[in-house]
Structure formats: structure tokens, C-alpha cells
Amino acid sequence: MGTLTIPSSGLVYLDANSVIYSVEKHPDYWPLLKPLWQAAQGKTIEIVSSDLVLMEVLIGPLKSANTALALAYEQLFQQAQKRLVPITHAILREAARLRTTTKIKTPDALHAATALNAGCVLFVTNDAGFRGVVGLTFVILSDLLTP
DSSP states (O other): OOOOOOOSSSEEEEOHHHHHHHHTTOTTTHHHHHHHHHHHHTTSSEEEEEHHHHHHHHHHHHHTTOHHHHHHHHHHTTSTTEEEEOOOHHHHHHHHHHHHHSSOOHHHHHHHHHHHHHTOSEEEESOGGGGGOTTOOEEEHHHHHOO
């Protein structure tokens, strides 16, 4: 198994699946992501995501009426060195451009546009569809599991 290379500083973007793996301590992906959260706690990086991620991660807990898990997601980005980035007109325009130049769907275009607009140094995902986004420095977690 590989390791996630943590940047020495800057903003690191997590999409919904990376947030879910972190909060729910996924057995395969949590060991890869834990050092990232520790770096944020040590204030060397800041973890960011789009406001959209909150909607995406709440769906499962709301469907299963798991209020404790929903609360864990709600509180995650209220901690130091972790924040949600609002969806602005500039992000919407960039997402529209990405939709016309790549094969990614609207939610993923919003995530990519948010990361690009915020100047993130790394985008952490498990969605191979982001490979087509020019200018986005990303890591696909499943790639790290492959020997």
C-alpha cells in the first residue's frame, strides 16, 4: 500500500467520498487519510471542501436516521484548519466551463471548480473522472492501494 503525500503547506481539497472515508473511518482509506487530518491539526495545511459536500455527506445519515453521524458531519468543518467554501458565481462559471471541456458531471465540476478557484495545492478523491481536469493536482485514493 502506498501513502498519501501531504503538502508542506496550503489548501487541500477533499471531495465527499474522502470526507465520508474520514468520518466513518473506512478500513482501507482511513489509514491513508489520517496523516492529512493530523497535518491540519498541526496547522501545516488547511482542509477545505465546497458547501456542496455537506449536502452530499448528509444523505446517508439522514436516510438511516443516524443523527449522531449527521452531527459528526455538521461539526467537522466547524473545527480549526477545516472549512467549507461557498459556491460563488465565479465557481459556477468555472464549473460550467469544466462541464463543456471534460466528461465530469455537475457536482464533480462544482468540486473541481471550487478547488481551482481556491488555489488548492492538492485535491483528494476516489473518483477517476477527475483525471480529465486540467490544472487540478489530485490523488485518487484507490491508486494508492494498488501495488
